[in-house]
Amino acid sequence: MTLITSPSNPRISKLQTLHSARGRKKHGLFLMEGPHLLETLLNAQLWPHEVYYQPTLLQRTAEGRALLERLLHTPALTESQLIEVSDRVIEALGETQTSQGVVSVLTLDALDPAVLQQKRQPGARPCLLILDDLADPGNMGTILRTALAADVERILLTPHCVDYYSPKVVRSAAGAHVALPVETNVDWETMSTRIASHCGDHVQVLLAEAGSTHMYYEQDLTHPFALIIGNEAHGPSPEGHRLATLPISIPLANAVESLNAAMATGIILYETVRQNAMHVSTSSSKEHH
Template identity: 65%
Template sequence: MPVISSPLNPRVALLRELHTPRGRKKHGLFLMEGPHLLKELLDRAVLPLEVYYQPDLLARTAEGQALLERLLTGAVAKQALIQVSVRVIEALGDAQTSQGVVAVLPLAAFSYEEVAARRPPALRPTLLILDRLADPGNLGTILRTALAADVAAVLLTPGCVDAFSPKVVRAAAGAHLALPLAEEQQWDEIGRRVREHCGPQLRVFLAEAGAPQLYYEQDLCQPFALIIGNEAHGPSAAARALATSQLSIPLANGVESLNAAMATGILLYEAVRQQRQRRSTEKQ
């Protein structure tokens, strides 16, 4: 296939639509940008539908050079590998400085069910619920942290930023590959999933600045759900209705609240600490 050199090429125009939620929904596709994410895909045997690459930009780093060699020696089907100009790869990507490669992937391969089926079974007490989270950087960082903390799954309510937007995908740094993620979840469905996760003892903690119960005073070893509310407006009425208790992170020096991603990380890793401590104690 000849090199695509013009950003006005119809193929490029179609892929540019994937920068919008409407375009992703219309075509059932999304983009992953950069050699690190594409390497993660290939390592997990999740093959992209197409890979657009600019060899000079991709070869600027050792990671990019290794990926380029892998692509050119058959890591993806030959017809799926498409060389483009610098202008085209910059038009396809969302990052300020292009890393030289963009992969096109089907949304269906990253459904909750598909990702859960690929994940090794394990005891995962934490279910994370994100209520109308608005900032792509926050969402991506939370997804990355949730995977690192081995959260069971992440549920997103209507009104959350699109989890497959380029900014979220980039910030999540590969979390979409291994973390079960359900978007546009209505609260009755969230309630059903919470009951299924927690069993007979419903434990739903709502993160709320100023709540009298401190996060490290809670038992985070038994199955529980954690709700993180909107950055500016806090949790919704439906979130409050589902919660069985509120918890907070102590703050000093007049600080009213923490960034949503930072707060989520603190709470998730307290759960990790408690769970590891309990396993260590049980082994003794």
């Protein structure tokens, strides 16, 4: 088993370039830092390209010890893919202030949306979520996590969105990358095709926009629809406006102009969850009568 003790080792230097979008694109790799994300990967049987770990740091907790044991006995990972490193090296690899002892390296195509879609339980998922030039990595990660919890169909990202694979997005998404189908760099022509395919005969594209007189909770969210969330500073793009069939807003009191993008997305997605739960409940009570 390989052991690396110097942060200036060429392999480590290469991995440090993955903290930038340019480095990720050049090498076709990205990082997932921490035990929770590695465990999520192993549970989903998505095998990392490589895993760099510091045993002493992992062994500080019962969960870390169990994960280390599991990691070293996962048949799908060969010895050459498991690289033990020193404290200095694991600190150099990570972005968090205190390393949790493990960093996984994945290929950019490891999260193929078609593959992730096949792994999901079958079911009706009305919402197709479109993020239109979203800029903040924390917002992106929070939206990914919320969208997975609210069981959206998939997420489409416009080409100018913050990098889906950036460490800050990956960290704040807390494992959503592993389970939620996301298509990146989707142009508006492809977007139209995806929406038509999702919605069928009745195309409904809702655009979250402060100031609209149409409230989000007045809409029927039980049938397939697309929801566009725009850029935090500038709002939706002209293309997003053209594609929308209806702008919707969230009521705001006390002269508050708008909500954080992730918060607004969560409110609308959970109205979808509420309406669909009511719809299922009403349908089943009719059947019993």
